[in-house]
Amino acid sequence: MKAYHVVGQAPMYTNTFLLISDAGHGVVIDPAAAASDYNEILEKEGASLTHIFCTHGHFDHVGAAEELKAKWGAKLWCEAADVENSQFFPLKEADSGYEEGEVIQVDEMSFTVWHTPGHTPGSVCLLCENYLFTGDTLFAGSIGRTDLPGGSSRQINDSLRKLAALPIPAEAQVLPGHGELSTFGQELKNNWYIKSACKGALS
Template identity: 85%
Template sequence: MKAYHVVGQAPMYTNTFLLISEAGHGVVIDPAAAAADYGQLLRKEGASLTHIFCTHGHFDHVGSAAELKEEWNAKLWCEAADLEGGQFYPLTQADSGYQEGGVIQVDEMSFTVWHTPGHTPGSVCLLCGEYLFTGDTLFAGSVGRTDLPGGSTRQLSDSLRKLAGLPIPPTAQVLPGHGDLSTFGEELKNNWYIRKSVSRQDW
């Protein structure tokens, strides 16, 4: 497997990621960069895009989803709760949502998915080996906003408590939707929001 960190377009500069299997099948997580950026990498590797995983449906995470799906005939995954077709949630349809705790297999790459609502109703986190894609649920030292439409501080606190109890290796790299990268162990130890959630104290 090869992994690429692709930075989304200004002004949000969303973190997005492209994984390519040994068989040449590509997976984009949060398609916020220009479709051509992913296409250039895929063609360089002689690969084709087969899956698009959205950690949630906010506009700054799904900007090239429709274009990529059409160009590559890739399967698009996003939770129905985030398919509103409005200003914040521009997508109106997806090929599939996610099963709680389910595993999506793409060649040798196994993606385990957990629902983590709070930033949006349909937020998820995905674990693939040592990579934990957290979208806007969990940042390095912080968490996603809950003051936007569909956000819930209580749900996000519950989701952080849930993440802390999952069998996620402490060495797993936290790959968030914005900002710096981290490890899950560092967040369990130092992230104030996780520590408060686990102790069931209000933020």
């Protein structure tokens, strides 16, 4: 497997990622960059795009989804709750949503999916080996906003407690939708929002 960090367009500079299997099948997570950015890497690697995984449906995470799907015939995954054909949720349709805890296999790459609503109703996190794609649920030292349409501070606290309890390796890289990269162990130890959510569950 090869992994690429592709930064989205200004002014959001969304973190997006392209994984390519040993057999040459590509997976884009949160296609916010220009479609040409992914196409250039895929063509250089002699690979084809087969899967597009959206951690949620906000406009700054899905900008190239439909163009990439049209070019490559890739299957587009996004929760139905985040597919509205609206200003904040521009996707008109998706091929599939996610089942809680399901494992999506792409050659040697296994993606385990958990629902983590709070930033949006359809937010998910995906773990592939030691890569944890958290979208706008979890940032390095912070979390995503809950004051946008569909956001919920109660739900994101529930999602943070859920993440903290999952069998995610401490060394797993946290690959968020925005900002710096981190590790899951660092976030469990230092992220005030996770610590506060877990403490609140015990009080």
